[in-house]
Amino acid sequence: MDFTEYWSIVERNHTIQNPSSPEKLRLLADYCGMRDGLRVRDVGSGKGYLLRTWAREWRIEGTGLEINPWFVAAARAGAAEAGVADRVTFIEGPALSFAPEPGAYDVVLCIGASFALGGFDDAVPWMLSALQPDGVLALGEVFLNRCPLPPEVAAIAEPELAALPDLGGTVARFEGYGLELNGFIEASRDDWDRYESLHWPAAREWARANPDHPERDELLRQVRESRAAYFGWQREHLGWGIFVGRRA
Numbered sequence: 449m450d451f452t453e454y455w456s457i458v459e460r461n462h463t464i465q466n467p468s469s470p471e472k473l474r475l476l477a478d479y480c481g482m483r484d485g486l487r488v489r490d491v492g493s494g495k496g497y498l499l500r501t502w503a504r505e506w507r508i509e510g511t512g513l514e515i516n517p518w519f520v521a522a523a524r525a526g527a528a529e530a531g532v533a534d535r536v537t538f539i540e541g542p543a544l545s546f547a548p549e550p551g552a553y554d555v556v557l558c559i560g561a562s563f564a565l566g567g568f569d570d571a572v573p574w575m576l577s578a579l580q581p582d583g584v585l586a587l588g589e590v591f592l593n594r595c596p597l598p599p600e601v602a603a604i605a606e607p608e609l610a611a612l613p614d615l616g617g618t619v620a621r622f623e624g625y626g627l628e629l630n631g632f633i634e635a636s637r638d639d640w641d642r643y644e645s646l647h648w649p650a651a652r653e654w655a656r657a658n659p660d661h662p663e664r665d666e667l668l669r670q671v672r673e674s675r676a677a678y679f680g681w682q683r684e685h686l687g688w689g690i691f692v693g694r695r696a
């Protein structure tokens with residue numbers, strides 16, 4: 449099974465596909481200066497929670513880029529159900545195959561999906577190029593709670609996560625692109641626990657409904673492995689937050 453199918457199964461019950469909450473994403477709207485008439489682009493838009501919710505409250509024009517066909521279908525259905533299908537569009541495919549329209553957007557979001565643009569250092573310039581001069585960029589990103597990791601933790605952590613900067617280092621990286629922060633929203637332990645917990649029954653429900661699926665055992669193994677990593681070190685040492693900024 450490819451990664452899109454895996455995530456469509458384990459995130460079948462997620463509405464927000466990140467360690468966040470409706471209240472925090474409402475605050476994000478405030479930090480982004482959401483109002484009628486704005487053009488918003490969301491990279492890695494998942495099931496479209498943000499664009500749908502914001503389009504219900506404001507007359508925005510939103511576009512989501514999303515690689516996962518299951519999530520795109522859910523996002524389109526959700527927008528139709530919310531009565532905002534005329535305000536938001538979800539485009540299916542790898543984000544990098546859509547060259548950003550230079551300076552066209554008032555708000556560019558990438559919430560937990562910088563890897564879709566090649567990682568932090570490619571994502572920020574890509575997002576900036578799509579942004580009008582006074583526009584707002586919001587990036588949801590993972591960081592280490594303390595740097596460096598203790599050696600016994602570094603020994604079991606995934607190398608790409610072990611190499612992350614801490615919060616101060618992530619802010620400095622953000623500012624290194626000429627951005628000034630005008631908001632930061634951190635994930636709490638409860639946000640993380642809720643985000644992770646939703647994966648476990650989703651996998652079990654799917655396995656029960658698909659007892660003969662050739663990749664049933666492998667999917668359950670992956671979910672167990674990811675839960676072990678969560679409790680083994682990530683819950684203690686990984687942070688996540690949304691960094692909101694404008695050009696300084």
Ligand SMILES: C[S@@+](CC[C@H](N)C(=O)[O-])C[C@H]1O[C@@H](n2cnc3c(N)ncnc32)[C@H](O)[C@@H]1O
Binds near residue numbers: 541543565
């Ligand atoms: C952690 S989820 C976040 C979803 C959404 N932003 C949210 O907060 O609910 C990351 C999303 O990025 C999408 N994604 C991964 N690689 C991508 C790519 N190359 N192009 C577009 N989307 C991608 C995934 O399918 C997933 O929906």
